[in-house]
Amino acid sequence: MIKKFIKRFSIIAAPMFILTLITYLSITKIPDKIYINEESKLTDVSLQNNSFLNKIKLNNDKLNVDFLGLFPIKSVAVQTVSNLELYPGGTSVGVKLSTNGVLVVGYSxxxxxxxxxxxxxxxxxxxxxxxxxxxxxxxxxxxxxxxxxxxxxxxxxxxxxxxxxxxxxxxxxxxxxxxxxxxxGLWVRDSTAGIGTLTFYHENTDTFGALGHPITDADTNTIFSIKDGELLKSSILSVRKGQRGTPGELKGLFLNEKDSIGSINKNLGSGIYGKTTEPLINPVFNSPMQVGYRNEINEGPAQIITTIGEEGPKLYDIEIVKLLPQDKPGPKSMVIRVTDEELLNRTGGIVQGMSGSPIIQNDKIIGAVTHVLINKPDYGYGIYIEWMLKDAEILP
CATH class of the missing domain: 2.30.42.10 (PDZ domain)
Structure with missing residues (x-):
């Protein structure tokens, strides 16, 4: 009798457990807040990673997620943003940082x-x-x-x-x-410098964002706590092509270390930010573009704007392979793959110094390149642009 009861209970409980697990996993992937452009309709908004078991209901400025359309399990706030526009980056920039105090990097x-x-x-x-x-x-x-x-x-x-x-x-x-x-008996460091790529310039606030990831110390992997920093004009001199197991690199120089084009005041997990001393509008892509938020991004074709030589910033084809669930800012929001033959021939894919290159989809800025996969140089990671805009205090 007991065995029959256990068997029947298992037949009922196992599917319920699987459904509950699917529901739980889908909830963890749904953000607590999403952004939409002012002209968008709430009825047009969809949620990435939502389970087929969940039903979405509209309630003023919120999306309510109900399990099987019966049991409320999550509420997602919807923030309407006036048509935010950014000038795309894609140009090479020099970065100089001074630490707040001195960083311990070794013992003696x-x-x-x-x-x-x-x-x-x-x-x-x-x-x-x-x-x-x-x-x-x-x-x-x-x-x-x-x-x-x-x-x-x-x-x-x-x-x-x-x-x-x-x-x-x-x-x-x-x-x-x-x-x-x-x-x-300590080795210490008080500054660092390097080359990266500008992601965006926001004209209304004279704010810029770059890199898409923090600047860290090479020896300790510690994020630099900065006292101050400068953004400088730079030029790409050569490219070391990436190969499996060996990341490539853009090699460049600062054009004029005494002529700063911006001050850096934040070095965060999503990039570096600061104020400009002049409009950072590149000569090729010199018109502002709308922002594409997470709910607008699709897996599939996209492009990046980046500079790999004297010809300046160019558009190159990529594919967004996978959108990754995130509930807080971080440089690994999506997996991307370079598909552009010219870029593959010249760089092997994504190389150091390309971090910050804006990702474009449907004529909107949706993110930035952040990292390369060392064993697959044509693959890498990108960050959602809204994470950068939040840390830059452009988005609420």
């Missing part, structure tokens, strides 16, 4: 008359990726500033304030003398 042992001693900084709990903000209560402005403060110390004990992630900590360090000078 100390040579004393008694032999080799471990790094005092390491022994006191300083970790790679920590930002040193203050020494004995005094702010640190640069690597030279830190070296000078350690050298001038009259006491072997040093109080160091660090930033680790989002937490500020204080470490007490006992310095060791190497010769006649005290040593901290």
């Amino acid at each position: 042992n100390i040579e004393t008359s008694d032999g080799t001693m471990d790094s005092p900084g390491k022994s006191s709990g300083i970790e790679l990726g920590d930002m040193i903000l203050k020494v004995n209560g005094t702010e640190i402005q640069s690597s030279k500033d830190l070296i000078a403060k350690v050298k001038s110390s009259s006491d072997e004990n040093l109080s160091v304030e660090i930033l680790r992630g989002k937490s500020k900590l204080t470490k007490e360090i006992k310095l060791i003398k190497e010769g006649e000078e005290y040593k901290l």
Whole structure:
């Protein structure tokens, strides 16, 4: 009797469990908020990744998702945005950043008359990726500033304030003398520079966005906490073609390091942002374009605007292979594949320095190139443009 009951229960419960699982997975992929252009109708809005088991109902400025049309399981806010337009980027830009404090990137042992001693900084709990903000209560402005403060110390004990992630900590360090000078035993960095691609320029606010991903330290993979930064004009000199296992690279130079075209004030997971000192309108794609939001993007053909030589920015064909579920900003919103024969012949696909190249679909800016898949250089990732616009504070 009990076995029959269990068997019957299983026959009923198994399908219910599968349906519940499908529903749960579909809910996790549906965003809490979507954006639509002012001229769009709410009845035209669809939700990506919505399960066939769920029914969508309209309720003023919300989309309600009901399981089997009977049980409410999620409500999605709809934000109407006045027809937002951006000037597309696609031009190469130079980036210079100065850190807020100094970044710890390595350890150094100390040579004393008694032999080799471990790094005092390491022994006191300083970790790679920590930002040193203050020494004995005094702010640190640069690597030279830190070296000078350690050298001038009259006491072997040093109080160091660090930033680790989002937490500020204080470490007490006992310095060791190497010769006649005290040593901290740390390698530090206070700046970085490189080449990337501009994504957009918003004329109404003089705001720009670029890269589509954060600038990180190559040794520690730590996102730079920036004090200030500059956007510079740059030129592409050559291309190292990407191959399986070896990412390619755009090699360029700053045209004039003294002539900044913008100030960088944010280095976030979705890119770098700041204010311009001049309109960043490229000579080829010099008309503003509408923004395409997540609910407007489709898997299939698209294009990117990027610069790989002296001819300047050009359109190249790509395919959006897969749209990925995201509930917060991040550089991996979609998988893309380069299909343009010219671009494949010259670069092998996506290369370093191409990050930030705007992605265009149906004559709208929908995202930006962010990363290459090392073992498949014709494949990479892109970010939804709305994530960049939110972090740039252009979208609410």
